[in-house]
Amino acid sequence: MDQMSNVTHKYLRPKKSFPNVWCPGCGIGIAMGAMIRAIDGLGLDKNQVAVVSGIGCTARIPVYLDFNTLHTTHGRPLAFATGVKLANPKMKVIVVSGDGDLLAIGGNHFIHAARRNMDITCILVNNYIYGMTGGQYSPTTPFKKLSSTGPYGMIEQSFDPAELARTAGATFVARGTVFHASQLSRLMSQAINRHGFSFVEVISNCHTQYGRLNREGSAVKMIQWQKDHAVPVSVAAKKTPEELEDKFITGVLYEQEKPGYVEEYQKIIDRFSRESTESMVRVTES
Amino acid sequence: MSEVETQNKRKQLYKSNTPLLMQGNEACAWGALAAGCMFFGGYPITPSTEIAEMLARYLPQIGGHFIQMEDEIASIASVIGASVAGAKSMTATSGPGFSLMQENLGYAYMAEVPCVVVNVQRGGPSTGLPTKVAQGEMMQAKWGTHGDYFPIVLVPSSVKECFDLTIRAFNLSEKFRSPVVVLSDEVLGHMREIVSLPPQDELEIITCTRPNEPPEWYRHFEITPDYLSPMASFGEGYRFHLTGLTHDEYGFPTSKQKEIVDKLEKLRLKTARHIDEIADVRLDLMDDAHIMVLAYGSTARAARQAIRIARKKRFKVGMVQPLTIWPFPDDIVGRLLEKVDLVIVPELNQGQIIGEVKRLCQRHIKIVGLNRFDGELITPAQIVDKIKEERP
Incomplete structure (x- = not known):
């Protein structure tokens, strides 16, 4: 364990911003730790990593990290990240976002970044609720569950974020939990190492809002729930749909090779590197 | 490339x-x-x-x-x-x-x-x-x-x-x-x-000053005497934090009163202290003018022709065209307002910049708008007619 925390310390900003904003027991810190270990394992240069976020509890991750960090407006981190990536294609760009940020206000940017196969790793910490603003329902709040703006129970259907990412065109889709921290780190590492749009959904806990309203108990109890309900892809393949009804599948859910946006755009630039450019006069004559 | x-x-x-x-x-x-x-x-x-x-x-x-x-x-x-x-x-x-x-x-x-x-x-x-x-x-x-x-x-x-x-x-x-x-x-x-x-x-091309101190000393929002801070970019080794939250000189969120005030004052002063450099106003025939036409954008084209026509009809009219509209060139326009007794502000809206002219005018003179918002341009003739109407 000591070794583990030494690794994370190298990537934290020592001077500023601690203690962090998260409630004791929150899963976001575990997700952040997993992400740091993934980056460390890949041996990436800190200067060539950008971490971009929007607004919300999860979106506070970047301020603690010693990378190039961009804490943007609500729902827009993928759009900001797109600009960062295109202006500096060598950089590894990672977006960290919550379920409200990424799937509600940022839903449009999410499906379009996935469709373009933009070379960004998108990490969603899904805790089924708006934590920072006080427990309002999000696009992933399960049916019938309580929230401060759904005091009579959720009557909307929820998104399956991983399925949404796959359908929209993401070329790598994985799901992990904050209970399975080592596996989570491996999944993030695979995602960061890929071209194109890679997506990792992290099942996390918000005991302060979601857990309290739905009487799901302490952080420990909620994380225990993750352990009891996670089924690895290989095990799930042998189970019937009935057996999987209240479970969720973890591991690499989908993978496909497709050229990333940056690579395709570079081909156009390279073409002009070889050919001479058209001149302005030709344009106005045409 | x-x-x-x-x-x-x-x-x-x-x-x-x-x-x-x-x-x-x-x-x-x-x-x-x-x-x-x-x-x-x-x-x-x-x-x-x-x-x-x-x-x-x-x-x-x-x-x-x-x-x-x-x-x-x-x-x-x-x-x-x-x-x-x-x-x-x-x-x-x-x-x-x-x-x-x-x-x-x-x-x-x-x-x-x-x-x-x-x-x-x-x-x-x-x-x-x-x-x-x-x-x-x-x-x-x-x-x-x-x-x-x-x-x-x-x-x-x-x-x-x-x-x-x-x-x-x-x-x-x-x-x-x-x-x-x-x-x-x-x-x-x-x-x-x-x-x-x-x-x-x-062409004069300006690129933001780059920091020359080592990364560990770098402050992305350093408050300098002229309120302009050098700028590093992602990937250059400075690894700074950017946020829309009110932040300190390093870019980290703050709720300390002094840091909040310093930040917001910096945003104001960095343009306020350099207004002479930012302001850009074109003057036409203003030297002896008693009537000012203040116009901008495509409306300024009609106004420029209008003042020439009006001059031929012996109206002492000149034109002020702010090429920089914000920050509004208060000093330049304010000084010119002291010399005229009629201002006409043609605009393709129901009167927006005319409010700035009224704000700047200390004396009791006539400031009138000429507003068109039917999707067509204001013509020189309309401006000339307005001058005649106000100064028969």
């Missing part, structure tokens, strides 16, 4: 000293390319789309990037992201898109990210008159996003000025680390004029 290669490609593309027939929108695009723009994120909207089309064609030729985003919110977000990562960046839009951009524009003012937004104005509010001219966003450009901020906004009135002011917009945005808005309009965007562009090496 290397920087040298980009420069060579840009030289191949750019033809100077040749009379060319071009649109205002094309001139904006050439201005952007000449100023060193390497990223454009946009969304199609009439009447600005030609700027996006031109840059979609030319940016990859010089090693830059164009992307059509899913909406205008994403467009300005991508532009800010690209700028943070070191590319001079811009977008172009019109009224509805400009409205969508306001929140992220506020982010760029707060996080002090240089970028250029061209708003080719059309009739509003809402969808309004997509193919017709208006000057309805004069106040939105000043007050569009929430909170106190002090924008720089330029208003061209000819195709050549579209070129010049786009370059100036990039220069000011780099120097003051702030978004700069160019308020063009449908008529300017789509009209064609013969323009001869100056040689590239004669």
Whole structure:
């Protein structure tokens, strides 16, 4: 364990911003730790990593990290990240976002970044609720569950974020939990190492809002729930749909090779590197 | 593509000293390319789309990037992201898109990210008159996003000025680390004029000062005596934090009262202390004028002709055209107001900039608007008639 925390310390900003904003027991810190270990394992240069976020509890991750960090407006981190990536294609760009940020206000940017196969790793910490603003329902709040703006129970259907990412065109889709921290780190590492749009959904806990309203108990109890309900892809393949009804599948859910946006755009630039450019006069004559 | 290669490609593309027939929108695009723009994120909207089309064609030729985003919110977000990562960046839009951009524009003012937004104005509010001219966003450009901020906004009135002011917009945005808005309009965007562009090496191109201290000493928002901080980009080893939250000199969120005040004062003072450099006002026949016509954008074209006609009819009339509309050139206009006894402010809206003139005027003189908002231009004859009506 000591070794583990030494690794994370190298990537934290020592001077500023601690203690962090998260409630004791929150899963976001575990997700952040997993992400740091993934980056460390890949041996990436800190200067060539950008971490971009929007607004919300999860979106506070970047301020603690010693990378190039961009804490943007609500729902827009993928759009900001797109600009960062295109202006500096060598950089590894990672977006960290919550379920409200990424799937509600940022839903449009999410499906379009996935469709373009933009070379960004998108990490969603899904805790089924708006934590920072006080427990309002999000696009992933399960049916019938309580929230401060759904005091009579959720009557909307929820998104399956991983399925949404796959359908929209993401070329790598994985799901992990904050209970399975080592596996989570491996999944993030695979995602960061890929071209194109890679997506990792992290099942996390918000005991302060979601857990309290739905009487799901302490952080420990909620994380225990993750352990009891996670089924690895290989095990799930042998189970019937009935057996999987209240479970969720973890591991690499989908993978496909497709050229990333940056690579395709570079081909156009390279073409002009070889050919001479058209001149302005030709344009106005045409 | 290397920087040298980009420069060579840009030289191949750019033809100077040749009379060319071009649109205002094309001139904006050439201005952007000449100023060193390497990223454009946009969304199609009439009447600005030609700027996006031109840059979609030319940016990859010089090693830059164009992307059509899913909406205008994403467009300005991508532009800010690209700028943070070191590319001079811009977008172009019109009224509805400009409205969508306001929140992220506020982010760029707060996080002090240089970028250029061209708003080719059309009739509003809402969808309004997509193919017709208006000057309805004069106040939105000043007050569009929430909170106190002090924008720089330029208003061209000819195709050549579209070129010049786009370059100036990039220069000011780099120097003051702030978004700069160019308020063009449908008529300017789509009209064609013969323009001869100056040689590239004669253009003044400004790039933001880079830090020269080691990364561990670097403060991205350092409060310097002139309120302008050097700027590093992502990937250069400085690893700073940017946020829309009120932040300290390092960029970390703060709720300390002194740091809050220092930050917001910096945003104000960095333009207020340099207003002489930012202000740009063109004066015509103002030396002996008793009547002032204050006009900007495509309206200034009609006004310029109108004052010549009126002079022939012995009216002592002159014209003031602010090319920088925000910050409003208070000193220059205020001084001129002391010499005249009638001011006419023609605008393609129901009276926006006239309020600034009234604010500045200390004496009791007549200040009248000439407003047209039916999607057509104000004609020189209308202005001359207005002068006659007010001064029979």
